[in-house]
Amino acid sequence: MTSRTGRLGPASIVIESLGAEDVVRHRPQLVTLLKDAVDSGASVGFLPPLAEAEGEAYWQTVAGAVREGSCVLVVARDAGDGASGRGEIVGTAQLLLATRRNALHRAEVAKVIVHTKARRRGIGRALMLAVEERARRLGRTTLVLDTRQGDPSERLYTALGYHFAGAIPAYARSAGGALDPSAFYYRLLIEGGQP
Numbered sequence: 329m330t331s332r333t334g335r336l337g338p339a340s341i342v343i344e345s346l347g348a349e350d351v352v353r354h355r356p357q358l359v360t361l362l363k364d365a366v367d368s369g370a371s372v373g374f375l376p377p378l379a380e381a382e383g384e385a386y387w388q389t390v391a392g393a394v395r396e397g398s399c400v401l402v403v404a405r406d407a408g409d410g411a412s413g414r415g416e417i418v419g420t421a422q423l424l425l426a427t428r429r430n431a432l433h434r435a436e437v438a439k440v441i442v443h444t445k446a447r448r449r450g451i452g453r454a455l456m457l458a459v460e461e462r463a464r465r466l467g468r469t470t471l472v473l474d475t476r477q478g479d480p481s482e483r484l485y486t487a488l489g490y491h492f493a494g495a496i497p498a499y500a501r502s503a504g505g506a507l508d509p510s511a512f513y514y515r516l517l518i519e520g521g522q523p
């Protein structure tokens with residue numbers, strides 16, 4: 329089941345949530361998007377070159393998480409032919425819902441990815457706003473995320489009001505073999521963090 333948010337972002341981009349079956353159906357496009365990011369050096373959990381099978385297995389896992397309700401997957405599409413709005417997927421972001429009883433107000437924002445050919449058009453921002461809107465609806469008011477320190481994503485998160493909590497050195501391996509630091513951020517969607 330697809331749930332449409334509409335044109336939250338730049339003109340000609342449609343933001344929508346994908347149900348589990350949509351994730352499976354759109355897996356080739358999602359693999360292409362992930363491979364573009366990984367192979368161009370993004371730090372999103374994989375090392376280049378991303379093998380097709382590894383990408384497919386990953387999105388299959390995401391489909392399972394969406395099905396069981398622990399992951400909300402949002403995608404950005406080019407508007408395509410205009411009438412149907414079924415254009416190419418050019419960006420994605422996930423909301424990973426904490427499942428422990430003391431953490432049902434919390435979620436992690438993960439795998440915020442925009443295709444290299446579509447960057448700096450406001451799509452990353454639109455995906456983040458869509459994820460936040462879904463988090464609010466689900467009562468997830470404490471959002472956390474991490475990213476490689478020094479990456480452009482830090483600017484995106486800071487511009488959207490995320491607070492820098494700290495950095496951990498030697499957190500994730502980069503394509504070149506070095507262990508890079510990760511920066512951790514949070515954002516409270518409710519003033520003071522309390523409902």
Ligand SMILES: CC(C)(COP(=O)(O)OP(=O)(O)OC[C@H]1O[C@@H](n2cnc3c(N)ncnc32)[C@H](O)[C@@H]1OP(=O)(O)O)[C@@H](O)C(=O)NCCC(=O)NCCS
Nearest residue numbers: 370439440441442447448449450451452453480481483484
């Ligand atoms: C991070 C990423 C998602 C940003 O997507 P995007 O669509 O290019 O971002 P936007 O166009 O919405 O940018 C919004 C703001 O973020 C900041 N920003 C984004 N990319 C930037 C860059 N390369 N340099 C400086 N600032 C940048 C700017 O403040 C920008 O606002 P502006 O364009 O008005 O100056 C994209 O660069 C990407 O996919 N990176 C690889 C994957 C990754 O590292 N993801 C994060 C970890 S999960």
